[in-house]
Amino acid sequence: xxxxxxxxxxxxxxxxxxxxxxxxxxxxxxxxxxxxxxxxxxxxxxxxxxxxxxxxxxxxxxxxxxxxxxxxxxxxxxxxxxxxxxxxxxxxxxxxxxxxxxxxxxxxxx
Amino acid sequence: xxxxxxxxxxxxxxxxxxxxxxxxxxxxxxxxxxxxxxxxxxxxxxxxxxxxxxxxxxxxxxxxxxxxxxxxxxxxxxxxxxxxxxxxxxxxxxxxxxxxxxxxxxxxxxxxx
Numbered sequence: 056x057x058x059x060x061x062x063x064x065x066x067x068x069x070x071x072x073x074x075x076x077x078x079x080x081x082x083x084x085x086x087x088x089x090x091x092x093x094x095x096x097x098x099x100x101x102x103x104x105x106x107x108x109x110x111x112x113x114x115x116x117x118x119x120x121x122x123x124x125x126x127x128x129x130x131x132x133x134x135x136x137x138x139x140x141x142x143x144x145x146x147x148x149x150x151x152x153x154x155x156x157x158x159x160x161x162x163x164x165x
Numbered sequence: 166x167x168x169x170x171x172x173x174x175x176x177x178x179x180x181x182x183x184x185x186x187x188x189x190x191x192x193x194x195x196x197x198x199x200x201x202x203x204x205x206x207x208x209x210x211x212x213x214x215x216x217x218x219x220x221x222x223x224x225x226x227x228x229x230x231x232x233x234x235x236x237x238x239x240x241x242x243x244x245x246x247x248x249x250x251x252x253x254x255x256x257x258x259x260x261x262x263x264x265x266x267x268x269x270x271x272x273x274x275x276x277x278x
Contacts, residue, residue, distance in 0.1 A: 087264040098169070098255050098269025099208070142207070146264045153263060154224075155200075155208035 059143045064160040073130045075159050077143030080124050088119060088126045089144040093158070099142060103128070130161075138163045168192070169270035171256050177276045184243040186273050188256030195260060197239035198223075198267065199231060202253040214239055246277045 060078040067073045079088070087106050091099035103110055105117040105126070116129040130137055140158040172187035190197065198213040200223075210223030212231040220231050228250060232240045239258075243250055253274050257267040 089264065089266075091267075096271070098257065098272055099267075100269070101266040104264070104266070153210065157205060157207040 058154060059145055059156045061141075061143050061156060061159045063157070064162070066162050066164065067133055068164050069134055070132050073133050073137070073161060073163075075128045075130075075141055075143075075161070076125055077128070078125045079143070079145045082123050082145055086123075086146050088117065088123075089146070090115070090117065090128045091142045091144060091155070093140045093142065094138075099155075102141075133161075133163045135163050135165065137161065169256055169258055169268050171254075171270040171273050173273050174271060175274050175276075177278065178243075178246050179278050180247060182243075182246050182277075184246045184275065184277075186241040186243075186254055186256075186275070188239045188241070188258075188270055189237055190239075190256075190258040190268070191237065192258060192260070192268065193236065194258035194268075195236070196258060196267075197233065198257040198259075199229075199239065199241045200255045200257065201225070202255055202272070208255065211241065246275075248277050251275060251277045 089104040090102045092102050093099040103115050103117045105119050107119050110117045118127040140160050142155045142158040169190045178184050196215050199211045200208045202208050209225050211229050212223050214220045214233040217236050230242045253272050255272045256270040259265045259267045
């Protein structure tokens, strides 16, 4: 079972770049890495997914080193509305093995 | 716009009551999930279903059952509610493989007194 480890919380200011790192030492060969964002009183929302190297979309970038034992979610120029909990998710060949973990609570201040 | 709806945002029940939480998705997804979310524990998978009338246990199925009679609807049942089942319950749906994006509902905050 590919468990993940993330920082419990992070603080940032508007306009800064935020990098949240997730450790997944036991990642399996076929596993993808997925990040979700959750605002208060809402369900999580998919942000980005990758397998290796770098993936970028309109919201974020995901950096995955060659050994795939960690990944970094990068949020460019955060705003107050990026205050949320961010979950790193590593699949393991089946729905039962998808583990959301406790997430990283990001607080963006003015 | 894709949508997952849950029958109630807030629910208060008494110990021993039978509780039904309903989830409906309009995306024709074959996969549906029930999670509970507790402070410090993150999201934990209770049950999931990959087809009508099919169900599989997740990490914490004890005390819960599920029903999926129609593709768009997935129900979570607490046969005899207990105070330790007070939690936020989240429903999600997806298509295809386990890696595909899950779409979540807004959640139901259940309090068992």
